[in-house]
Amino acid sequence: MKIDRLLGILVILLQKEKVTAPYLAERFEVSRRTIHRDIEHLCKAGIPLVTMQGQNGGISIIEGYKIDKTLLTTAEMQAILAGLRSLDSVSKTNFYGQLMEKLLPGSKNVMAGDQNILIDLSSWYKTSLSPKIELIHRAIQDRKKVLFRYFSPQGESLRQVEPYYLLFQWSSWYLWGYCLDRQDFRMFKLNRMTELINTGDLYDERVVEIPDFSTKELYSYEYPVKVLFKPQCKWRLIEECGFDCFEEQEDGRLLYCTKFTDKKSALRWLLIFEDGAEILEPEELREELADFAKKLLKKYK
Secondary structure: OHHHHHHHHHHHHHHOOOEOHHHHHHHHOOOHHHHHHHHHHHHHOOOOEEEEOOOOOEEEEOOOOOOOHHHOOHHHHHHHHHHHHHHHOOOOOOHHHHHHHHHOOOOHHHHHHHHHOOOOOOOOOHHHHHHHHHHHHHHHHHOEEEEEEEEEOOEEEEEEEEEEEEEEEOOEEEEEEEEOOOOEEEEEEHHHEEEEEEEEEEOOOOOOOOOOOOHHHHOOOOEEEEEEEOHHHHHHHHHHHOOOOEEEOOOOOEEEEEEEOOHHHHHHHHHOOHHHEEEEEOHHHHHHHHHHHHHHHHHHO
């Protein structure tokens, strides 16, 4: 892609005193004529480049325009590389890794040092997720609407959406976009989508700020719950909620107080602890769990 090549050339020129057109042509696997056109485009964009002929000639940036090379440390470049490579875990290519290698000429220590950080964003659903991510990403870039069947606790429905952001959070991938059926911005979990297509219909980009994806902003936690856990549940509480989320009692049990979005979500979460959790409050949640247990007993007795 041309923009990637222009960015790569600029980064190389910022890192090196002088480079030649043949070097850049080999690096980006294009002709020297293409490199000369790229240099002209950079000059038109306001980058002060100088081309010198002769044995010691080459392309360079006018002195005084260079940025401090220590702007990014090796550790910071390793973090950037780890992030870019993690994007390849949900695609069928090595595009981001190759792009980073082009942007870091001669930084072999950075490339090698990054190998001890491994990030896989694909979860258990790489086969089904990768095509969805690629399709939505392309639709966002081209400003095209997407259409899909969506499954939620409220049922299933066809949704036509103007896509704006792909989000990886809470160990899952989501789409943030403007739902034409609901006339508002919504978040959709990719694993709940089927029959996803790019409609090919253009949409006018809406003026919207990057949303706050924190759970406190997206969800309302107003259902208080008090639970007493058996000691063997400590590891799960620490993993999901943190070490300071409970108060250890004299008998070793763990008192846990929190808030959920609603009664059903609280019940679903507590059931994963089987008989390791005892609901203390509210009373209505205790009664609902008791009724649920009676239904199970009747079904499986």
